[in-house]
Amino acid sequence: MTSTTVIDDLKKSQILELLEQGKRVDGRALDEPRKLVIEVNAIPKANGSARVRLGDSEVVCGVKIQPDRPFPDMGDKGIFICTAELLPLSHPTVETGPPGPDVIELARVVDRGIRESHMIDLSQLVIEKNKSVVGVFVDNVVVDYDGNLFDACAYAATAALLSSKSPKWEMKNDVPTLVEGGESDVPITTIPVSVTMGKIGNHIIVDPNGDEWDSMDARITITTDSNGNICALQKGGTGGFSFDEVIKCGELSVKVGSKIREKLKQAKEGE
């Protein structure tokens, strides 16, 4: 979506010049993410929600939990669906209408990070096998843009899920019926954290801001789980990474990810 923005050349050369000296335009260390502010339960009417600001990128995420029919070949598992949308008020270049490839990639990468980590134990979300299951719908909307939406959306989705309360249903006369007072936490097995890194020249930077995002040659998003294992990955951009760089990015994602995981836990506890 920001492919139509043109970064001014002076800023671009300044970013590269500073990186040669080991510095970044906003004064951060190369492996330092921006300030992360998490407000959980920002939308009390949703089953779970979070408003997350990563630098000047801001995302609101709402979780809706409701009974649904299972997918045909997965009658013993609940449904998890995660979306991401760029609202037109987030940036002057965003247009209304169907999402472009960039936004579709964003939504899929955020979905995959959570899905592949098995964050939610979907086998616990069955009301009646093959008939009725619980669906968890996680919708991210981007309200302000300053680069790296992958992580901003992923943190919002994770924080929202951690704060979610699921109602309980039972089958009565073949219809899923709400059980009063049956609310419980969503069954969580691990806390996935994505870390997105950009490559500018030969430099790897964590959590690129908007200007860095427009200047970088390639990027990589790596999601790790609570055990420090890598569970999802996406490379993007027109440049490439060497073997050593890919390994270094893996290490960075574990190191930076563990600090962010603590923040996500604190946000839930401080709710």
Add this chain to the structure above:
Amino acid sequence: MGGRDTTLVLLDENGIRCDGRKVDEPRRIMIKAGGLKNADGSAYIEFGDNKILVGVFGPRDVHPKHMSNTDTGILRVRYHMEPFSVTERKNPAPSRREIEISKVIKEALEPAVMLEKFPRTAVDVFIEVLQADGGTRCAALSAASVALADAGIPMRDMVAACAAGKAADTIILDVNNEEDQAGQADMPIGYMPSLEKITLLQLDGILSPAEYKKCVETGIHGCKIVYELQKKALTDKYFGNGEK
């Protein structure tokens, strides 16, 4: 959605409504001007349990070009609800209801904005309902007006909005979701306080001519309360910690 609560008492013997308000009392309202980095103007409103964010861009180039007008700028409004804003998850595609509300809000703002100074341009107003609780169009219109002023779009006046209605045979100010579902009438009003003109007016429900008059009066009274909060939001942003 779901069965109506038939035991709900809309107005008790002491004249207190189901959410504890008096008949002429609006819900809690908080308005903030600005807040978004990329938009030319923005505003956030909490109106009862409604939470709405508005961003304004422009005047700017019109795409597609054939929509532009060589004599004046044009106003475009999109009212949109997030999937998680209502009880049952909403399909993200725009509904007929959202398209109609976009249109009435646009037509409520048009008398205020002066776009003839900017031929061939567009001003875009994007309204995002993060949480809905009855009366979103009035809250959205009030916030949109603040966001337009924040963007520096020339305006003849602000537009403030509030609904009035009828429940338990009584004219009430600022109809909430329960009163809208179980009540007798709902009348959203948009109003320019200095020019004393009504720019949005709708009605669902039955009113006698006398009730109709009282309802409009009550609604305008609500608009004036909202107007003071719009004014405060802009004053706080632009003239905060400065001397008068």
Add this chain to the structure above:
Amino acid sequence: MENKRKYVIPGDVITTGPYRPEQNVILDGNKIISTTIGISEIFDDSIKVIPLTGKYIPKIDDLVIGKVISHTSLSWELDINSCYVGFLPAQDVFGRDFSAHADELTSKLKSGDLVAARIANFDRTRDPLVTIADRDLGKIDSGELVKISPSKVPRLIGKRGSMIQMIEIATGAAVTIGQNGWIVISAETPEGLLKAKKAIQMVDEKAHVANLTDQVKEMLESKGES
């Protein structure tokens, strides 16, 4: 009359009576109403509002900073932070014997380049025509772009250039101010650049404050923390 300057928002009645409405006000009956957020001023028999927000509206002869966003075989398009795109014809750069076949526009300016330009022509019917064919105009090769609200440019310049001169002298920076709110700062030292940036941002945030010059001066004279 006793209260000459007032903070106003759209719709505020500034006064009633026989005044001449000037910029950013309208007359409704005998009421004079502000159409923008700003500071109202009454001078003799006229009333105007100095705006504190709003987009840049091009005026002939204004100096602006523009960013090249695209080009055709005959002209460049510049983002000039306005409601309209700036239009720079190839002849302005290549001269009168410009040939669309022989001359490659990107050899002179490409997208992402910043230029100092002047508004050569503008009316309601077409996009503003800009020129870079003059002394002090043309491609900008060094410095940092800073953006402020165009409505606050007069405050940054100050009376007869007093504010900007004070900032330049205190920081050793050279500041090119576009009327469109885009500003390029070049400085000898990184400290000078930071301080000049901070001073300019201060003007942007506190343009409505009466003793702004003193506050900026105090900041510029303070040592260390920046």
